[in-house]
Amino acid sequence: MLRHIRPALVMLIGLSVITGLLYPLAITGIAQVAFPWQANGSLIVRDGRPVGSALIGQSFTGPRYFHPRPSATTEPDPKDASKTIPVPYAADNSAGSNLAPTAKALVDRVKGDAARLHAENPDMPIPGDLVTTSASGLDPDISPAAAMFQIPRVARARGMNEDTLRALVAAHTAPRLFGLFGEERVNVLELNLALDAAKP
Amino acid sequence: MTPLFWLQIGVFCAIIIALVRPLGGYLMRVAAGERTLLTPVLGPLERGLYRLGGIDPNAEQSWLGYAIGMLVFKAAGFLLLYAILRLQTVLPLNPANQGAISPDLAFNTAVSFLTNTNWQSYSGETTMSLLSQMLGLTVQNFLSAAAGIAIAIAVIRGFARRSAQTIGNFWADLVRITLYVLLPICVVGALVLVWQGVPQTLAASAEATTLEGAKQVISLGPVASQEAIKILGTNGGGFFNVNSAHPFENPTVFTNFLQVIAIFALGAALTNTFGRMVRDERQGWAIFAAMGLLFLLGVVVLQWSEAHLNPALAGLHIDPALGNMEGKEVRFGIAQTSLFSTVTTDASCGAVDAMMESFLPLGGLVPLANMMLGEIIFGGVGSGLYGFLLFAIVAVFVAGLMVGRTPEYLGKKIEAKEVKLTMLAILILPLVMLGFTALAVVLPLATGSISAPGPHGFTEALYAYVSGAANNGSAFAGLNANTPFWNTTLGIDMIVGRFFVIIPALAIAGALAAKKTVPQSAGTFPTNGPLFVGLAIGVILIVGGLTFFPALALGPVVEHYALASGTLY
Numbered sequence: 001m002l003r004h005i006r007p008a009l010v011m012l013i014g015l016s017v018i019t020g021l022l023y024p025l026a027i028t029g030i031a032q033v034a035f036p037w038q039a040n041g042s043l044i045v046r047d048g049r050p051v052g053s054a055l056i057g058q059s060f061t062g063p064r065y066f067h068p069r070p071s072a073t074t075e076p077d078p079k080d081a082s083k084t085i086p087v088p089y090a091a092d093n094s095a096g097s098n099l100a101p102t103a104k105a106l107v108d109r110v111k112g113d114a115a116r117l118h119a120e121n122p123d124m125p126i127p128g129d130l131v132t133t134s135a136s137g138l139d140p141d142i143s144p145a146a147a148m149f150q151i152p153r154v155a156r157a158r159g160m161n162e163d164t165l166r167a168l169v170a171a172h173t174a175p176r177l178f179g180l181f182g183e184e185r186v187n188v189l190e191l192n193l194a195l196d197a198a199k200p
Numbered sequence: 201m202t203p204l205f206w207l208q209i210g211v212f213c214a215i216i217i218a219l220v221r222p223l224g225g226y227l228m229r230v231a232a233g234e235r236t237l238l239t240p241v242l243g244p245l246e247r248g249l250y251r252l253g254g255i256d257p258n259a260e261q262s263w264l265g266y267a268i269g270m271l272v273f274k275a276a277g278f279l280l281l282y283a284i285l286r287l288q289t290v291l292p293l294n295p296a297n298q299g300a301i302s303p304d305l306a307f308n309t310a311v312s313f314l315t316n317t318n319w320q321s322y323s324g325e326t327t328m329s330l331l332s333q334m335l336g337l338t339v340q341n342f343l344s345a346a347a348g349i350a351i352a353i354a355v356i357r358g359f360a361r362r363s364a365q366t367i368g369n370f371w372a373d374l375v376r377i378t379l380y381v382l383l384p385i386c387v388v389g390a391l392v393l394v395w396q397g398v399p400q401t402l403a404a405s406a407e408a409t410t411l412e413g414a415k416q417v418i419s420l421g422p423v424a425s426q427e428a429i430k431i432l433g434t435n436g437g438g439f440f441n442v443n444s445a446h447p448f449e450n451p452t453v454f455t456n457f458l459q460v461i462a463i464f465a466l467g468a469a470l471t472n473t474f475g476r477m478v479r480d481e482r483q484g485w486a487i488f489a490a491m492g493l494l495f496l497l498g499v500v501v502l503q504w505s506e507a508h509l510n511p512a513l514a515g516l517h518i519d520p521a522l523g524n525m526e527g528k529e530v531r532f533g534i535a536q537t538s539l540f541s542t543v544t545t546d547a548s549c550g551a552v553d554a555m556m557e558s559f560l561p562l563g564g565l566v567p568l569a570n571m572m573l574g575e576i577i578f579g580g581v582g583s584g585l586y587g588f589l590l591f592a593i594v595a596v597f598v599a600g601l602m603v604g605r606t607p608e609y610l611g612k613k614i615e616a617k618e619v620k621l622t623m624l625a626i627l628i629l630p631l632v633m634l635g636f637t638a639l640a641v642v643l644p645l646a647t648g649s650i651s652a653p654g655p656h657g658f659t660e661a662l663y664a665y666v667s668g669a670a671n672n673g674s675a676f677a678g679l680n681a682n683t684p685f686w687n688t689t690l691g692i693d694m695i696v697g698r699f700f701v702i703i704p705a706l707a708i709a710g711a712l713a714a715k716k717t718v719p720q721s722a723g724t725f726p727t728n729g730p731l732f733v734g735l736a737i738g739v740i741l742i743v744g745g746l747t748f749f750p751a752l753a754l755g756p757v758v759e760h761y762a763l764a765s766g767t768l769y
Contacts, residue, residue, distance in 0.1 A: 004272040007371050010253035012276050012343075015378055018245070020339035023383065024400075024425035027390045031400035031424065034391070039400045041420050041448070043408065050408040053418055055397050055447040058410045065411065069530070091418040092405060093326055094442040096527045096555035098678035100656035101510050102759055104768045106526065106558075114516040125519035128509060132525040135445030135554045141530040143522060181208055182453030183533035192411055 044189065052189050057140040059089045060192060063157035066142070066150050068188045069129050070113060072097035073137035089138060097133040117149070124149050141185035144173045158199055168194055205503055205535040212539060213492070215461055216468050220488065221481075223465060224472025230380045231353045231373060231473070233257060242379045249375055260366035263710025266354055267703055269370040270347060274314055277343060281310040284336040294329035296404035296419075301327065308687035313340035315698035316348055316580050318430070318437030318550055318673040319664075319690060321682040325419040325440050330402060337437060338426045342386075345433025346377040348582030351702055352470055353377075355586045358709025359610050360477045362717045367709050381466070382433060389428035389462065397451035398424040423448055431462045434580045436550030436673045444540070444553040445529055456536050456553060460543045467547050467578035470585040478610050482728035487588055490736045494577045495546050498566050503538035505563035511763055524563070527555030545570040548580035550673030557652070557660070557676040561760035564676070565752060568663055571670040572752075573744040574629060580671055583698075586705040588736075592727070593622045593708070594743070595736045599725045608724060611717035618708050625704040629669050630747045632696045636665040636689050637751070646685050651678035654769030655762065659755035664690060669697030 031039040042054040052058045057068045071088035073095050087093075099106040113131045127145040147169040155162045172191045176182050229236060250257055261269065285306040288294060301309070305321055312319040318341075322328070328337070350373035357367045394400050399420045408416045423439045427449055430437055437443075444450040444459060468488060475484020506528075509520035523534040532540070532553055540553040545567035556567055570577060576588040593609060597619050600607030607614040640646040640661045650657040660676040667674055668690045675681070681690060726732060762769075 004269045007253040008273045008276045014249045016339045019342040020335035024334045024422045027425040031394040035394045038397045041406045052408045055451045098557040100652040118517045128522035128525045135527045136442040177453040185530045
């Protein structure tokens, strides 16, 4: 046992320095030089101020913007730190709903959202992603169908032509990787930025 | 099952198969201490560590010496990690002023990362300082993976050698695997991840003002460097709470695909290392085939389940085309999520790109069943192979019983001692998994942590202890595991699941190494063909099925029928 102690300590300290300090710091150094935008969170800057990250969703509630998916993230309650309150797209506290498929709470939530969305656009079935929370609570994307579903509302609120909006959504629809992997998707923040640019 | 799903699975399998031989050969050369391309760069570092530690890399150890060296190393690693976590408020690199970590959480986390489980009772971005993430957790990501591979190599030596007293040098195996295998792949992998959008900075967060004028605080950190080893080493402990579902851990479909490949790569390659070292690569391919078929079974069932809309949401004008999207990310969709969730629970990785708690009941059954089989479907790096070899011993034992001959595996007679040790290792897992679950679902002290009522709550508790003892680390994350009861029992669960398999496996290796090889005869059961593959799969499914079916029936199976009949909780 005792003769194992010196090699154990040397290996632990030596390999800790290599893998726990030299390696992450070297990667940080290279990343900050080679990919500074990504390494610092892919922040989108408008008029000199960061408006969000290209990879992180943010909350949109007004009728003039495309809305993201529901989000289950929370923050500590400012009145009572032992409790939490729902704060969608809290990017410093990622979380999913973790509701069971048989949970009343899930079905009640979806019923409420679905009724509201069906009233808003009764002509189209509701895309599933618009009534379900994402795994991270920070999903930056919606499906192309979910964007199309919202076009009538955004068109009314902005006084824009629906065809113009359809073209905008199509231009911001990212394809599957190599046409094969993953799903087609629309980045909500980028779409809304383009919307502001087209008609502020 | 869309054609696109099958194509994605097909490309994935083709890439893994293509990696098996080159990576398997490389692992063998590294373990043998041969020169590699990287020796000119890393050789001085390796030799320096030997000199400081007073280690002669050529002085081999008996199985007991190997095991004690590993245990002393683990004990020292535990103390260091526990200390770093407990002292994070006074140590440097805590820009977000993360608070103190309680003793039970520090115990649980230290055990968790040491055993390659990476169960997380905490949420990364609101608990860990950057120093804890780097010098604490990233280090054990490397070392627990390297130790796992080292032990697998030592066990293989036991099968490959004859009349030998030693099975290698733990220190040399540990250093070589860390420096020549894990570190270089992670350097490349981490930079690819940054390129794709994973942050790598010493800032804890950035602030933005959203288009609607709200303030958004975005957590950052040295994510990519930890992410690379988290995946490659089948560790699975995320930088952020939601792990590989977080857009900063897994920003694109490309990174998702890269991650599933990296999770399987070393585990799959070790089957070939095994084949090469026992001088018959087909022995390795037979193991690979058994593992691969079990993987396909899981991914197909999971994808089939999740491609459906939750039946409880029918009649609400919802388009069923996207499937069950609760707890899933749009960029991945059902196919990539099913692939990731199957791979991460086949291998004892435990990273997740979706919230398994919200899977439909039979979808959630797949990850649970994958872990219950003992994490031998490629498995954790190293642990998957030695775990599978235990089942192979049972398989040849069963074959021997059927024809009335002393069982042999690779020319070694399998006798009472080896079979007893094997059964110890195989039976200890269900004992802690089911035993702790039984306690947790009746003790009032524990049940307060279970969030879901009904059968799903039972599955939540079962999943936790299965995940812990299998050293997986994924969760039905509705469980609030950060309480003294859960932290302590899960800590014990993980220790038993790791070391009560490793020590018997090393003992078997020592016993086999000392044996002579018996020549093959007409009566030898061939272990490199389809008959063995079928027998091994049969043994794995029967052992797992008989042990766990009652528990699965109480959890996901009941829930499935409840959902079909419209019962909610």
